[in-house]
Amino acid sequence: MNVLLVSRGATHHGGHDAIHHLAAQVAEATGVPVRACFLDGAEPSLHTALDAVPEHGEVLLVAAHLPPDRYLDTWLRRAVAHWRTTRSRQVRVLLAPPLATRPALVTAVSDAITGEHATLDGNPGPFRSPAWSQITRHRRHVLLCRGPRCTAYGAGQVAAALGNRLKEHGLGDDDVLVTPTGCLFPCNLGPLVVVYPDDTWYEHVDADLAVLIADGHLRDGAPIDGGRRRDS
Ligand code: FES
The missing domain is CATH 3.40.50.1400 (Rossmann fold)
Known part of the structure; x- marks a missing residue:
């Protein structure tokens, strides 16, 4: 098995x-x-x-x-x-x-209670940093759906292709901020890639289309064929 x-x-x-x-x-x-x-x-x-x-x-x-x-x-x-x-x-x-629901979980937690413990007395400094008050100055924000349906349709390959192409173009977070998201709702159109502020939704994206989006839209600056705006 x-x-x-x-x-x-x-x-x-x-x-x-x-x-x-x-x-x-x-x-x-x-x-x-x-x-x-x-x-x-x-x-x-x-x-x-x-x-x-x-x-x-x-x-x-x-x-x-x-x-x-x-x-x-x-x-x-x-x-x-x-x-x-x-x-x-x-x-x-x-x-x-x-x-x-497994009884072994009770055993594991019991072992954790009776076993060795570490004292938490670290410096609270890393919890906040002045840098984290700054909103990044990216030109475009890409939402890449990694919800369960888009993942089943191949969002993992889309993420890899898009990330690699942006790297090849030298486009980092200050240029194009890519954010994996949960379900964006129109699952039947997945895998979905959305580009803001252009409000451009690319549907049924595969690795090849991800490369075209990186080249045409995210590097050259104009939405490519196939992208569309939200239904009004
Ligand atoms: S899982 Fe991607 S839109 Fe629902």
């Missing part, structure tokens, strides 16, 4: 690394193939991970979230149902009970 540890995308790479590390440790402890994947916000997506399960294979999904996250539970089911309708694959998908 294959096992997928399914998580929400953390806002920092350290969080992603921790989930991958946990998967590797569980694989070592159990002798079972365990991989980490993400419902939204990070790669590999759940769809990509399911694609890698052998034909006629079986996969157990373990939702990795503490405390319980109803969003992940709900969307995990929807994402698997969508994966089934978009792939002609024979894979049996099982779902494990929420980690938060």
Whole structure:
């Protein structure tokens, strides 16, 4: 049996690394193939991970979230149902009970209480900085949807292509501020990329279109064909 540890995308790479590390440790402890994947916000997506399960294979999904996250539970089911309708694959998908209901969690917290403790007496300086009162002077703000549907449709590849192209053009945060977002609502049009202040919405973006947006709109300064404004 294959096992997928399914998580929400953390806002920092350290969080992603921790989930991958946990998967590797569980694989070592159990002798079972365990991989980490993400419902939204990070790669590999759940769809990509399911694609890698052998034909006629079986996969157990373990939702990795503490405390319980109803969003992940709900969307995990929807994402698997969508994966089934978009792939002609024979894979049996099982779902494990929420980690938060496992008795071992009580043991882990009890161990934390009785184990060694660190004293928190650090300098509060890093909590605030004068620099964080300044609004960046970027010319354009790009919203890149990393919600669950856009992630299933390939937003991860869009993010990579856009980021690489902007880097090639030497366009940093002061020029183009790219912000990954949660669901922007018109999910049927995803993956979505929105450019402000031009109020230009690009729909069904793939890696090739992301490069064109970076070249034509974000470097050269004018919306390219296919972008449109909000419905009025
Ligand atoms: S997930 Fe991207 S618009 Fe809903």
